[in-house]
Amino acid sequence: MERSVLVSVHEGLHARPATQFVKLAKSFASDIEIECNGRKASAKSAVKLMLLGVKENDEATLRIDGEDAAEALSALVTFLQTPGAGDIDLKAMTSAPTSPSSRAAMPAPARGPGERPSGIAASEGTALGPVFAFFPPALDIDPAPVAAGGIEAEITRYRTALDETTGALAANKRRDGVKADDAAIIDALIDVARDDDFTAGVEAKIRSGQNAAMAVDAVGKELSASFEAMEDPYIRARAEDLRSVARQLVLTLIGRKDVTLAEMPIGAIVVADEITAWDLAKAKLSNIAGIVCRKGAATSHIAIMARAHAIPAVLGAPFNEAALKGAKTAALDGARGDVVLDPDAATAERFSTAIAREAEERAALASYRTIEPATKDGRRIEVAANLGSLAEIDKALEAGAMGVGLFRTEFLFMERKVLPSEAEQTEVYTRLAKAFAPHPVVIRTLDIGGDKPIAGVEFEHEDNPFLGWRGVRMCLERTDIFKPQLRALLKASIVGNLKILLPMIADASEVAKVRALLDECADELAAETVPMGAYELGVMIETPAAVFLADELAASVDFFSIGTNDLTQYVMAADRLNPKVADLNRTEHPAVKAAIAKAAKAAVDAGIWIGVCGEAAARLDLIPFFLENGVSELSMSSASIPRAKKRVTEC
Incomplete structure (x- = not known):
């Protein structure tokens, strides 16, 4: 079987999505090949897959042969067409804001006379503190070959070292302060270490007579060189992962302990040639005031982890090793890429002032996590979270979410071989509702189609699946799938805060048909003496037809x-995934704002509430427009909630 697909995964198949894609591919018995940019690779090798350099909006072709080919094709195509598949949302974590509306930028200290950017601005924030020099020594590997009679024993020694090394790394996921994103990066490193091509390459060199340490070092260098030769910055950044994986394996094999960040003093600025995610996994990140490295990029795992933990970082800093090692103190501005070694008193004072100002601004913003914001005229506005899984609940609650404005149920159905049962769905919806009670929880019914298929539903080819058999259109025809979901939602409504949201509505008759199905399900549950509660039914305003009606x-x-x-x-x-028409795909366009205003007026006139659950809900420049038109709920990613609450109080 063969199918070509436009890749929608944020930033393409970089490390985390690549390893997740490989795990999914390995769950099928079929042989699976992927082709992109004129190159082919096995879909069951993370290293080979990453070397294809598959980017967002690339066209990839899957070729699958085997008894479960149909199931594999459906699952893998779904993965490739899901923007957040297997992701730690690199797009959100690595993209610089495009305008002041995307976030409130913290002012950085003005540069002193003659100062220039020193490196790559990898993680915003200002830091000043004593230097902690982190320069692991070069590996000293004995080149002695392995005798023919000792090859199998040497392979066994390598496999034991692999288990020990990856086991130690996995143990770091259980430390205090390790976030879900950190754990995802650790998993990606473990997957690289255990990649079939990596291990096969090592074992092949051992069979040729090299000892295990020499073999690991050689394969690590070869693969990292392949990654560094790629054009895509995300793929090049994976060379760092290969080097760190190989180094740790070699250290285990030669019986040496590496220098570690675990014992660094509180408030220090780490200066280094390169820091890997493997190194950070051993550190107490709350101790680190800032990071300065001679190597690295904004797309590297070290940068991602620094941003996740709000650690100011500058990478690619143009200092020689002696200068970094010899410095006693350092100051850095991670938003501009400035680094000053051993700053004078005036410069230190300037950075200290900036640090104090940033702390005040963060504290002020943090206070909004616990408030329920109101506009200046006293109108209470709900600021809720967009979620796709139960794993996101804690982050939303920590951010101060006043409920859930959009729960995307399609993620329950995607990336699996069988449909979720009614009981499984009931448990998920109930847990979600209880987690946020008494705040409202809006659960969108299944919104899938030819652009994001699921197992158990045969989607015919559509030239434009965004305008095809999707959302409520598919559900009303496939009541064998839709009714179990509706029954599960009715069971979960006993919690008392559940609201059902219908996607892709283009005609009032569709709402009437769903209500009839809900009544049918309610009658069935009543006959089974299953308790239910009150619920609200709403529709997505996302088609021009819904606006006009x-x-x-x-x-x-x-x-x-x-x-x-x-x-x-x-x-x-204008396709939102097509960069060639990005200038048209703007929510602030007068035509889009007119559509929103028309729908909002209809809601206000009818006495029903209206919310916004798209990415624009967090736009600081658009929030006043939404509120002026009667919107009473804004739903967004959890990280944006405190800032949006603050903006509401200013309107």
Whole structure:
């Protein structure tokens, strides 16, 4: 079987999505090949897959042969067409904000006379402190060959070292302070260490007579050189992972302990040639005030982890090793890429002032986590979270989410071989509702189609799946899938805060059909003496048809939720994944704002509430517009919640 697909995974198949894709591929018995950019690779090798350099919006072709080929094709295509598949949201964590509206930028200290950027601005924030020089010594590997009679024993020694090394790394995931994103990076490193091509390369060299340490070192250098030769910065950054994996394996094999960041003093600035995610996995990250490295890029795992833990970092700093080792103190501005070694009193004072100002701003923003914001005229606004899984609950609660404005149920169905049962769905929806009670939880019914298929549903080829058999259209035809979900939602409604949201509505008759199905399900559950509670039914305003019919729709539902992502692309006839029309795909475009205003007026006139659950809900420049038009709920990624709450209070 063969199928070509446009890759929608954020930033493409970089380390984490690549290893997740490989895990999924390995769950099938079929032989699976992927082709992209004129090159082919096994879909069951993370190293080979990353070396293809598959980027977002690339076209990839899957070729699958075997007894479970159909199931494998459906699952892997779904993965490639899911923006957040296997992700630690690198797009959000590595992309610089494009405008002041995307986040409130913290002012950095003005540069002193003659100062220039020193390196790559990898993680924003200002830091000043004593230097902790981290320069692991070069490995001293005995080149002695292995005799023919000792080859199998040497391979066994390598495999034991592999188990020991990856086991020690996995243990670091259980330390205090390790976030989900950190754990994901650690998993990616373990997958690289255990990659079939990596291990096969090592064992081949051992069989040729090299000892295990020499073999690991050689394969590590060969593969990292291959990564560094790639054009894509995400793929080049994976060379760092290969080097760190190989180094740790060699150290285990030669019986040496590496220098570690575990014992560094609190408040120190780590200066180094290169720091890997493997090194950071051993450190108490709260002790680190800042990071300065001679190597690295904004796409490296060290940069991602620094941003996740709000550690200021500058990478690619143009200092020689002697200068870094000889410095007593360092100051850095991670937003600009400035580094000053041994700053004079005036410079130190300037950085200290900036640090104090940033602390005040963070504290002020943190206070918004616990408030329920209101506009200046006293109107309470709910600021909720967009979620795709139960694993995201803690982060949303920590950010101060006032409920869930959008729970994407399709992630329950995707990346699996069988459909989730009614009981499984009931448990998920109930746990979600209880986690946020008494705040509202809006659960969107299954929104899948030819662009993101699921196991158990045969989607015919569609030239434009975004305009095809998807969302509520598919569900109303496949009641064998839809009714179990509706029954599960009705069971979960006993918690008392559940709201059901219907996607891709284009006609009032669709709402009537769903209500009839809900009544049918309710009658069945009542006959089974299953308890249910009250719920609200709402529709997504994401098609132009829904905008034009907003008055009619408002008379038949309890709320509207504006999906700005799809609404924008449909109003502007501009694919949101196509960079060539990105200038048209703007929520702030007058045509899109007019559509939003029309839908909002219909909701206000009908006396129902209206929310915004697209990415634009967190836009600081658009929040006033939404509120002026009667929007009473904004739902967004958890990280944006405190800043959005603050903006609401300013309106």
